[in-house]
Amino acid sequence: MPVDRLLPTDEAHDLIARTRAFADRELAPRVTECELEARYPTGLFAALGRAGLSGLPYPTRYGGGGQPYEVYLQVLEELAGRWVGAAGAVDVHTLACLPTARHGTDAQREQWLPGMLDGTLTGGYARAEPHAGADPSAITCRAERTRAGYVLLGTQVGVAHGGRAHFQTVFARTGPGRPDVSCLLAPGADEYLYFGAPEESTALRAMPTTGAYWDGVHLEPERLIGRRNEGLRIAFEVLDAGRLGVAACATGLAQAALEIAVDFAAGREHRLLAERLGAVESARAIYLDAARRRDAGLSYSRQASVAEPIAVAAAVEATGEALRVLGPVADTDEFPVARYAREAATLHRRLAPTAPATGPPKDCRDGSGLAAVGG
Incomplete structure (x- = not known):
């Protein structure tokens, strides 16, 4: 009894059919062995890219699928019906691309999005910090400003694709006030970035979720996404x-x-x-x-x-x-x-502890917005 979906276009119906075929061909045969052995499904994102299932909610100009979010989420649902861990990995990567796609400059999009969206690069990000729960305004991970850019310092937990991602989207404090958080695009590996052991779980073992310790990772100024101290939104x-x-x-x-x-x-x-x-x-x-x-x-x-x-x-x-x-x-x-x-x-x-559903604190919603730098 497959779901009889109400979709906005014929293209979306074709996309769902292609997703079901991909899930049956690429996910169903691998899920049991990969989860039992905690083996990362190497090549998954490249296969998604070849099937036209990568970067779905992002612009076609940069290699995305140009699909509305209602279609992307139903693709995700179809993938989860065969392997929820793989579907979650796709969503984590999609979320890691979001700041660059929506708030990056034109130059940043041109430089990074094509590789992010075609399955070449895998992205990760942290769900939380040890003390912060689901509230991004409680972040203490720091990005200290230097003449050469920024230095990342601090600890995060729930880092999806920990140790496997090519890049990490990081939210770090760049000022003394509660809203002074910035978004940065960091490398997935660095001599000053350390990952802990994967979280223990009886399921979803193939996609590692770890802790991360940023011990002085240097970032160039162009890795700031959006405006400094306005990343909380x-x-x-x-x-x-x-x-x-x-x-x-x-x-x-x-x-x-x-x-x-x-x-x-x-x-x-x-x-x-x-x-x-x-x-x-x-x-x-x-x-x-x-x-x-x-x-x-x-x-x-x-x-x-x-x-x-x-x-x-x-x-x-x-x-x-x-x-x-x-x-x-x-x-x-x-x-x-x-x-x-x-x-x-x-x-x-x-499930993260429930954070306020009203969005960022009032002092981050004063109308100043988060206009893309130069975008």
Whole structure:
């Protein structure tokens, strides 16, 4: 029972069909082995680029797909139905590209975006700092100004693609005040950048999430994205978009588990499975409403903050119900429902503490904006 999607164009329908074929061909055969062995899927982003599935929500001028966010998220959902870890990795990379794509100068976009969007480069960023939770305004990682640019100092946790990314989008404090945070494009490897061991997890083991310690990494002035001391708004923009990505991944995971359960039950358990399907449809409707608001240039922070926990809860409930229906055959290659349940539980544990849904503090929303430097 594939999802009957309401999409804005024929091109979007073709894109979803291509995504399903890619997921069946490239993801489904690799997921079990990679997750069991905690083996990073080398070549995944290059394969996405060849399939035309990389950089979807960014301009075609720089090699992106030129798709609205509502289409990109449904592509993400389809990928998550085969491998939620890979879908999450795609979303992390997409988020790492966001500041450069939306707030970089023309020169910065021309220099970096083509490699970011065609699958050549993999991007990462940190979910949080040890003390900060989901609130970007609590950042203490510092970018100290020097004559040659900036020096990065500090510790971060939840660094996606830790040790594997070619570049890291970093938010660091560049002034003494609460809003004095800037966005910088940092290298993924440096002699003064150290990564910790991957986070322990019973699922999503193939995509490393680590801690990072910036011990004096030097950055050129042109690696500042947007204006100095005005990066907090970008950080909240990434946070909101990230919530939608998690919601789409969780929804795809829930959908996949219920499709297996419905086929296996063959008419039995109809009422309970129908209730779970209703919850998944609701989660999809909520995240798509937020995405369409984003595409229209409207505020969507509140909707995104609601969509994420609702979709993750739907995934936990759907995979739990599928486990009950399948019973002893739930942990096989043919019926990977037990893996789905572990992945849903991991998404639930990773839910960041709820940050204010109203965006950055008032002193970052005074109308000064975050105009691109020279853009």
